[in-house]
Amino acid sequence: MRTRTLFTACMIQVIVLCFxxxxxxxxxxxIVIGVPTSTGFLEGKECLKSVQMAVEEINxxxxxxxxxxxxxxxxESIDIRDAAPGVPVPEALLGLExxxxxxxxxxxxxxxxxxxALMAGMDIIAxxxxxxxxxIAMSPASEGKIKENxxxxxYIFRSCLNAKYLxxxxxxxxxxxxxxxxxxxxxxxxxxxxxxxxxxxxxTKVYFAKAGWEVVGHESFPxxxxxxxxALMKVKATGAQVILPIFDMPQSGTLVKQWNSMKIPSLLAxxxxxxxxxxxxxxxxxxxxxxxxxxFEMGSAISSDKMPLAKAFVESYEKRxxxxxxxxxxxxxxxxxxxxxxxxxQRANSLDADAIVAELEKTNREGVMxxxxxxxxxxxxxxxxxxxxxxxxxxxxTEEGKRIIVFPTAVAEGKIELPKGLTAIKQ
Amino acid sequence: xxxxxxxxxxINSVILCLIAIGFNLTFGIxxxxxxxxGAFYILSAYSTWILMHSFNLPYFVSVMGSIILxxxxxxxxxxxxxxxxxxxxxxxxxxxxGIGMAILELFRYLGFVGFEYNLPPFIDSSYMxxxxxxxxxxxxxxxxxxxxxxxxxxxxxxxxxxLAFRGIAQDERTALTFGIDSDKIATLxxxxxxxxxxxxxxxxxxxxxIFPSEGYDVLIKALAVCIIGGLGSTGxxxxxxxxxxxxxxxxxxxxxxxxxxxxxxAAIFIVLVVKPSGLFGKQKELEERI
Numbered sequence: 001m002r003t004r005t006l007f008t009a010c011m012i013q014v015i016v017l018c019f020x021x022x023x024x025x026x027x028x029x030x031i032v033i034g035v036p037t038s039t040g041f042l043e044g045k046e047c048l049k050s051v052q053m054a055v056e057e058i059n060x061x062x063x064x065x066x067x068x069x070x071x072x073x074x075x076e077s078i079d080i081r082d083a084a085p086g087v088p089v090p091e092a093l094l095g096l097e098x099x100x101x102x103x104x105x106x107x108x109x110x111x112x113x114x115x116x117a118l119m120a121g122m123d124i125i126a127x128x129x130x131x132x133x134x135x136i137a138m139s140p141a142s143e144g145k146i147k148e149n150x151x152x153x154x155y156i157f158r159s160c161l162n163a164k165y166l167x168x169x170x171x172x173x174x175x176x177x178x179x180x181x182x183x184x185x186x187x188x189x190x191x192x193x194x195x196x197x198x199x200x201x202x203x204t205k206v207y208f209a210k211a212g213w214e215v216v217g218h219e220s221f222p223x224x225x226x227x228x229x230x231a232l233m234k235v236k237a238t239g240a241q242v243i244l245p246i247f248d249m250p251q252s253g254t255l256v257k258q259w260n261s262m263k264i265p266s267l268l269a270x271x272x273x274x275x276x277x278x279x280x281x282x283x284x285x286x287x288x289x290x291x292x293x294x295x296f297e298m299g300s301a302i303s304s305d306k307m308p309l310a311k312a313f314v315e316s317y318e319k320r321x322x323x324x325x326x327x328x329x330x331x332x333x334x335x336x337x338x339x340x341x342x343x344x345x346q347r348a349n350s351l352d353a354d355a356i357v358a359e360l361e362k363t364n365r366e367g368v369m370x371x372x373x374x375x376x377x378x379x380x381x382x383x384x385x386x387x388x389x390x391x392x393x394x395x396x397x398t399e400e401g402k403r404i405i406v407f408p409t410a411v412a413e414g415k416i417e418l419p420k421g422l423t424a425i426k427q
Numbered sequence: 428x429x430x431x432x433x434x435x436x437x438i439n440s441v442i443l444c445l446i447a448i449g450f451n452l453t454f455g456i457x458x459x460x461x462x463x464x465g466a467f468y469i470l471s472a473y474s475t476w477i478l479m480h481s482f483n484l485p486y487f488v489s490v491m492g493s494i495i496l497x498x499x500x501x502x503x504x505x506x507x508x509x510x511x512x513x514x515x516x517x518x519x520x521x522x523x524x525g526i527g528m529a530i531l532e533l534f535r536y537l538g539f540v541g542f543e544y545n546l547p548p549f550i551d552s553s554y555m556x557x558x559x560x561x562x563x564x565x566x567x568x569x570x571x572x573x574x575x576x577x578x579x580x581x582x583x584x585x586x587x588x589x590l591a592f593r594g595i596a597q598d599e600r601t602a603l604t605f606g607i608d609s610d611k612i613a614t615l616x617x618x619x620x621x622x623x624x625x626x627x628x629x630x631x632x633x634x635x636x637i638f639p640s641e642g643y644d645v646l647i648k649a650l651a652v653c654i655i656g657g658l659g660s661t662g663x664x665x666x667x668x669x670x671x672x673x674x675x676x677x678x679x680x681x682x683x684x685x686x687x688x689x690x691x692x693a694a695i696f697i698v699l700v701v702k703p704s705g706l707f708g709k710q711k712e713l714e715e716r717i
Binding site: 226253 | 428435438439535538541542543545547548551553560561562633634635636640679680684687688
């Protein structure tokens, strides 16, 4: 009887010692990264997968060191549905608050699609003091709010392209086309929604009006339009050499197909979201050759041989998930945001929100999109040189179904090919 | 540019006619306003896509399969739901709208959202007509649209089933005395209407892509055409399609594309004020006079 009691006591001691000293058996709780976004949409799905991929990579290397222990990451997501038509902002905010209260995340990444949801959500984030690195919503108004009250809103960051930089890239592309071919007549077609109208107006005001372009026409199409023949006939009649489209509706691919089938002798160069990924070639019946599109971030569905980290990310994504990246906005900054967060936690050596925010502000990292640094509005700086800033990628679909990056020149892989019937003014 | 606008206005009119004719057929015969019509349109497009991509069936087989499936679902909707509420207009609208919403939101919930969901064109080429390039799919839409309208006319005027359809449409009680089973005819009318939605989807969707929200747009367009033309009148649907189709394209070209929607809505408003039963509608003509 005494022997059995002694044996049991010894066993209990061994088990207790195992829990105390064998790593892994007494592991600390994982650091939770929350992903509140519209997971039912392409960008949302691919952003979430990019976050999961970054987390897996970091965990494989042992996680991040906080204090004396290595902590791994865990991802918790919620579909806040703000991208779906008709979903009111308060409903999206309920999802945001739910994930904060129920999953107790150390930080959030990706965030809302719609800028109004982000703007309203900033107060919830400030209330619970959970850092957010947004990767979809683009309105610079959130930066203004941060600058106005930095102490309250310092928890909000954005690692994707914002609307201001989109204008910069569209204007840059137009400037590049003018310099290369001497074109100076443009026809603007945009979706009849606030962000697209504003982008078109700002490009007109800050670039076309000053750079010697003649805007020969400007049309706004209601969301859902599926026949662009009238505008395309006007493009032809006015002799516009360039069409600047700004759309993110699914029907906008029809514009490119009609431009192709009506053989309009103008260069189509701008932003049409369905054209971003490699799948667009088959989606649009191989009829998009010649179209030029801005992908918002390098690494989001496109990479350049000149940027090995972007190439590695795009290839790893395909290997990990068995499908190619298709979203031209979101995945690269989402992946990058996890690394930004991991590095900030490691530098802060703490999970305290204020300490993480202080370290995020000091970010200076060479990553998938180029060099990542935040400005005073907590927006990642985008410019034209990946050694100095993050970059977007402007590419042209070839007639063989390949995407060739043509701008910015630092990462360009080829020259712009003009459509049949359009010749350069300047040789 | 004028000739080009005329050509694309004609195409737009036929597209509107194709979209509305099934809705109108169902209402004209059974008196049921099938608010699940847009959902059937999208359902058939997704079914074709699924049959092609998940079951690797040839395009033509997938198209035929999805048309049959949509027609069967239309018939089932009548037999399982509408039969019980037939004659109660509000209940019919609520039931069909609910079913339509459930179908569309189910596709959204299941993740059928993305640019990859589209159907290929039948023939991939474009031709110059009077100085304007037009793709073959649009030319086919016009040809198929005309053929369908003619077939419908022949069917309703020269077959016993078609005559039974017209009998029910004209006076259900008298038709019953002739031994025409109104439930059977109504089932066929809802099924045939759903079939027309499926045919329209098959030939129109290749111009764009499949999206659940498109179902609501199709329903609104079908309603607009039928309200202007007069619910239940095939001639009215054709006339209204041409009225709206031409108005839209000419507004696009000569006024501005952002006014297009306003023109359609204004047309509905004016017709409702001047002639609430629509241009060729007879449904409430007597009441209007009183």
